[in-house]
Amino acid sequence: MKFSDLTREQWTEWRPYLDTCLLPITGLTGLESPVEAAERLGELRDWLDLVETPFHGRVVTYPAYHYSSYGTSDREDTYCVIQEVVRMVKRSGFKYVIIMSCQSHISKENLSEADLVVTPYSVKVEDGKSIAEMIETQVSQMWNSSQTDH
Template sequence: MKFSELNAEQWAELQPYLDTAVLPVTGLTGAEMPHEATLRLERLREVLNTIEQPFKGRTVTYPSVQYGEWTPDLVRQLNGICANLRRAGFKFVVLASAIALPSAEGSGADLVVCADNDHQAPDAGQVSEAIRKLWLGRA
């Protein structure tokens, strides 16, 4: 479910079931040509599909963090956003990225789902298994 699909009344009613926030990370730097930015966004959509489609009704996808390379500054920013999402009531936070990210360590996220170094979307079955393990406390 997208953040924009929920009004205040729906959120109050559905919050117990929507326990997982998905935070997309595009990884743009501003150095991309328009067609390269388009490819990056298409890649992010593929990654998001591995989460949103099978788990609709339990996840809420927030707006993307568009710009930033994986540096300590971005990791700190993501950590703050993840902390805020938890304060808003989410039990779990999943980063979904169009670029390969090293790990969730330090980002505040419970799980990172990202394209690989060859820019291929992750295997949907593996993503599904990782999220289920997360929810069962076995991540």
């Protein structure tokens, strides 16, 4: 469910069930042509569908964080900002935050505040399962491991 699909009344009523925020990271630098930017956004949209569709009713997709620093040394600043966004989203009431990106430099190591970081580079297909099945397994494991930690 997208954040913009919720009314104030729905949010109040459904808040206990909508415990997971999906935070997309586009990773644009500003150097992309309009065509390249559209391609990146389309790729991320397709990737987001792998969580939004099977977990509709529990996951709320927030607006994408579009721009990140170009140079490797400047990425630390971007990671700090995203980490702060994750902390604030949790403070607003979400128990879990999943970051999704199609960028190779985005990882759980860089964004430790997130409960799960999913990228095409982090999902390894095993036992003949599809990427969608592997992502569903990762999300379910995140929820289940949290329940057993308490």
